[in-house]
Amino acid sequence: DAGxxxxxxxxxxxxGQEVTLRCKPISGHDYLFWYRQTMMRGLELLIYFNxxxxxxxxxxxxxxxxxxxxxxxxxxxxxxxxxxxDSAVYFCASSATGADYGYTFGSGTRLTVV
Amino acid sequence: xxxxxxxxxxMFVQEKEAVxxxxxxxxxxxxxxxxxxxxxxxGEMIFLIYQGSYDxxxxxxxxYSLNFQKARKSANLVISASQLxxxxxxxxxxxxxxxxxxYFGTGTSLTVIx
Numbered sequence: 001d002a003g004x005x006x007x008x009x010x011x012x013x014x015x016g017q018e019v020t021l022r023c024k025p026i027s028g029h030d031y032l033f034w035y036r037q038t039m040m041r042g043l044e045l046l047i048y049f050n051x052x053x054x055x056x057x058x059x060x061x062x063x064x065x066x067x068x069x070x071x072x073x074x075x076x077x078x079x080x081x082x083x084x085x086d087s088a089v090y091f092c093a094s095s096a097t098g099a100d101y102g103y104t105f106g107s108g109t110r111l112t113v114v
Numbered sequence: 115x116x117x118x119x120x121x122x123x124x125m126f127v128q129e130k131e132a133v134x135x136x137x138x139x140x141x142x143x144x145x146x147x148x149x150x151x152x153x154x155x156x157g158e159m160i161f162l163i164y165q166g167s168y169d170x171x172x173x174x175x176x177x178y179s180l181n182f183q184k185a186r187k188s189a190n191l192v193i194s195a196s197q198l199x200x201x202x203x204x205x206x207x208x209x210x211x212x213x214x215x216x217y218f219g220t221g222t223s224l225t226v227i228x
Binding site: 031050056091097100101103108 | 145146161164166205207210211215216221
């Protein structure tokens with residue numbers, strides 16, 4: 001398996017623009033997580049899905065953020081409109097069910113909003 | 115509530131020496147998994163080692179071992195014979211059967227000195 005695939009690796013956008021981050025989880029994994037990492041706040045869980053259904057989105061900062069998982073092999077995280085404070089590394093991770101299973105992380109998307 | 119605590123923001127170790135990174139956790143679940151991840155300066159999150167709550171033996175993976183003390187709720191990572199490439203951020207994480215969500219510590223930055 002190719003692992004968790006995120007795209008793009010880097011994104012630079014202007015304030016006010018829409019940004020879409022993409023993630024392909026590992027086949028067979030039924031959990032998908034979106035995290036944001038910054039120096040100030042560390043790793044923050046934004047939202048996670050189980051079997052394509054959002055389970056907990058309490059970490060989503062505000063209405064400008066939205067996430068979807070239309071099928072088991074694809075998820076998106078959208079920011080509209082983007083702001084400079086959204087600049088961060090966004091990780092997607094997937095996992096099978098159960099305490100025995102760890103995350104497999106994607107390589108991350110480094111977002112810079114100017 | 116589930117919680118992971120890493121009290122060492124930064125650690126230094128001489129090359130070829132062993133180092134212990136501390137991690138304590140809190141959970142009311144009887145079944146849970148403990149994980150360590152490495153994040154080098156390149157940014158990716160790399161799985162290192164896993165310990166199940168019912169495992170009686172400490173987990174080992176090459177130069178990594180997990181010092182699991184269940185009664186103390188600690189899961190310290192021991193790196194033997196440190197190498198320059200071990201310089202990175204290290205995260206402790208826990209996953210309980212309840213909820214299937216991961217909980218991460220704030221990380222420890224390890225610097226290996228030649």
